[in-house]
Amino acid sequence: MDENRLDGNSAGGxxxxxxxxxxxxxxxxxxxxxxxxxxxxxxxxxxxxxxIVRCARCDNALIRIAHPSGRYWLxxxxxxxxxxxxx
Amino acid sequence: MAETRTPRRKLVWRxxxxxxxxxxxxxxxxxxxxxxxxxxxxAGQHVDVRLTAEDGYQAQRSYSIASAPEDGRLALVVERLExxxxxxxxxxxxRVGDKLELRGPIGGWFTWEARDGGPLxxxxxxxxxxxLMAMIRHRAAARSEAPTRLLYSSRSREDTIYVEExxxxxxxxxxxxxxxxxxxxxxxxxxxxxxRIDREMLDAVAPSPQERPLAFVCGxxxxxxxxxxxxxxxxxxxxxxxTERFGPTGG
Numbered sequence: 651m652d653e654n655r656l657d658g659n660s661a662g663g664x665x666x667x668x669x670x671x672x673x674x675x676x677x678x679x680x681x682x683x684x685x686x687x688x689x690x691x692x693x694x695x696x697x698x699x700x701x702i703v704r705c706a707r708c709d710n711a712l713i714r715i716a717h718p719s720g721r722y723w724l725x726x727x728x729x730x731x732x733x734x735x736x737x
Numbered sequence: 738m739a740e741t742r743t744p745r746r747k748l749v750w751r752x753x754x755x756x757x758x759x760x761x762x763x764x765x766x767x768x769x770x771x772x773x774x775x776x777x778x779x780a781g782q783h784v785d786v787r788l789t790a791e792d793g794y795q796a797q798r799s800y801s802i803a804s805a806p807e808d809g810r811l812a813l814v815v816e817r818l819e820x821x822x823x824x825x826x827x828x829x830x831x832r833v834g835d836k837l838e839l840r841g842p843i844g845g846w847f848t849w850e851a852r853d854g855g856p857l858x859x860x861x862x863x864x865x866x867x868x869l870m871a872m873i874r875h876r877a878a879a880r881s882e883a884p885t886r887l888l889y890s891s892r893s894r895e896d897t898i899y900v901e902e903x904x905x906x907x908x909x910x911x912x913x914x915x916x917x918x919x920x921x922x923x924x925x926x927x928x929x930x931x932x933r934i935d936r937e938m939l940d941a942v943a944p945s946p947q948e949r950p951l952a953f954v955c956g957x958x959x960x961x962x963x964x965x966x967x968x969x970x971x972x973x974x975x976x977x978x979x980t981e982r983f984g985p986t987g988g
Contacts, residue, residue, distance in 0.1 A: 654958075655958055655962075655982060656958075656982050656983075657846075657847070657980055657981055657982050658846065659783070659843075659844045659846055659847050659981055660799055660982075662783075662843035662844045662845075663748065663785040663797075663799065663840065663841075663843050666748035666840075666843060667748060670747065672844075672845040674843070674844045674845050674846040674847075675845035675846055688846050689846070690844065690845070690846020690847060690979075691846065
């Protein structure tokens, strides 16, 4: 058991810095296993280098975010689709 | 463009003012804030709190909101961590009248509104009670009759945050049950549970999977993972089991 694992909810603030919408309810389709889930259902790991959002089913890295010196780096390779609801 | 929708307001840092602090347990305090410009929240959401040192160093933590959306003030529960960067300041130094930088509300997944109905199964470990207390308070303020059970694990009676309010609300409301388990020490004559939450306890306490309860589980990561795994093993729909992990230390 990895005790540093957190829920997708915990990335809500960071994702809210980048996206204009509430992102914990956004739906992601995992590029590795095809599972659809809300970001709130995914697993989040914080590291010194940044934050990784992983698929709760297969552990694939869905979203990686680094934020060095005033610039956000987003690696979304692990996501096939990202569906964001208005309002 | 036929119609333009306004996106959610950008998440901005705001300044809240501490209007009250209250000890809830030997290592936990409620911090009540008034936040000018606050536009309300849903039960279950959290805020990010940011502290800035004189040399510019910043540390940021997330705290669940414990107050009901109907309450104009924002209540947070802070558990003091010995080696914490943020919680010792919040529990030991912060005074009424002090300002605190925060942003939110954040999160749309781990939330409950009275119109979502029940039955509700709430499972808390320690200060994981905070977002579930917001739900219980919202349920009471909205006069929801959703059948609700709170299974609440604490070390001892003294460590049980909001113990009096939980027990009072349960006594006033036949549709709200509060079941405590005290894992380290129990008061004399204690007849309730006195062990960590396990399969047998959840099987006894949770509504049956046929009732399709909506479950919210919040606490230290090991507790949350045990509870979520067991609920799914017992036949509950994984999509109706929502979790909020604190990490290894519990806050």
